Amino acid sequence: MSAQALDALVRSLHDEFQNGGRGGRVAELLGEYSGTGNDWRPLAPFSEQHYTRNLVALEARFELMILCWGPGQESPIHNHEGQDCWMAVLEGEVEEVRYPMPKGNGPAPLLAKGSLRFAPGQVAYIRDEMGLHLVRPLSTSASGGVTLHLYAAPYDECNCYCPDTGRITRKKLGHYSVRGRILSPSAAS
Numbered sequence: 001m002s003a004q005a006l007d008a009l010v011r012s013l014h015d016e017f018q019n020g021g022r023g024g025r026v027a028e029l030l031g032e033y034s035g036t037g038n039d040w041r042p043l044a045p046f047s048e049q050h051y052t053r054n055l056v057a058l059e060a061r062f063e064l065m066i067l068c069w070g071p072g073q074e075s076p077i078h079n080h081e082g083q084d085c086w087m088a089v090l091e092g093e094v095e096e097v098r099y100p101m102p103k104g105n106g107p108a109p110l111l112a113k114g115s116l117r118f119a120p121g122q123v124a125y126i127r128d129e130m131g132l133h134l135v136r137p138l139s140t141s142a143s144g145g146v147t148l149h150l151y152a153a154p155y156d157e158c159n160c161y162c163p164d165t166g167r168i169t170r171k172k173l174g175h176y177s178v179r180g181r182i183l184s185p186s187a188a189s
Contacts, residue, residue, distance in 0.1 A: 003179075005037040010057045010064060013150065017061040023152050026086050027123045034088035034148055035121035043180040044068050044090075044146055051075065052176035056148075063154035065175070066090070067135075070144040074136030076160040076171070077110060079128050084152045087124045092137050092145030094118045099132040099161070107165045132161060 012029050044054055044066045051073040056064040069092070077099055087096070097115045102108065113131065117138065118124055126133055137145035160171045175183060 003039040003043060005033065005039050006043070006056060009033045009037070013057070013062060013064065014059060017059070017152065023062075023084060023086075023150075026084075026150055026152070027125060030086055030088035030148060030150060031121060031123045034090050034123070037090075040066055040090060040146070040148070043177070045177050045180065045182055046070055046144070047176060053173070054177045054180070055175040056179065058154060060153070062150055062152045065149045065151075067147045067149055068144070069094070069135075069137045069146070071137065071142060072139075073144065075134050077132050077134045077163055078161065078171070079132055079159045080126065080151070081155040081158055082128055083155055085126050086150045087118070087126075087135065088148040089118045089120050089122055090146040090148055091120060092143060093120075094145045094147055095136055095138050096124055096126075097134050097136075098126075098130070099134075101128065101131055102161065102166045107167060110161055110163050110166050 009029060016023055016025050043056060045052060046068045048070060052068045054066045056066060095115050095117050097112050099110045100113050102110065116124065156173050157170055158173060159168045161168055177183060
């Protein structure tokens with residue numbers, strides 16, 4: 001199955017980041033694709049056990065992934081290693097719950113500072129200076145959701161935060177699939 005529109009998006013993103021660009025048009029490009037593209041479907045396998053991170057493109061300046069969220073699945077509360085993160089909704093409705101960055105005063109519960117809801121075609125953005133977040137499909141969605149994530153630049157570990165204590169755990173990040181080919185059924189989010 002051809003992913004012509006998705007491949008065109010990857011080329012546009014490559015051009016956007018060429019010569020040290022900071023991605024000023026990324027939200028626009030992701031929004032255009034997420035509002036009209038549907039050739040992503042063969043590249044987006046789900047898992048009943050956990051949400052999946054499915055690699056579309058990996059370059060020195062960015063990583064593009066499709067994340068598939070089953071009902072009740074969610075990311076841990078996490079940071080972005082100082083990188084820019086854009087998320088476009090491809091299918092379903094998705095909630096982003098934001099948390100302030102913990103202060104250095106020892107263990108304490110993390111209290112949400114708000115949540116945002118995104119529908120297909122909408123794009124979210126976060127950096128560590130803005131705080132932490134978790135992402136999940138809205139609980140009213142029986143089929144879950146699908147999101148397109150762009151990280152500039154790529155990273156393979158991040159901090160995950162316990163909501164009850166604020167305790168940090170380093171998490172190694174992997175891919176469930178590459179261009180639709182499942183790598184390992186146990187590949188985690």
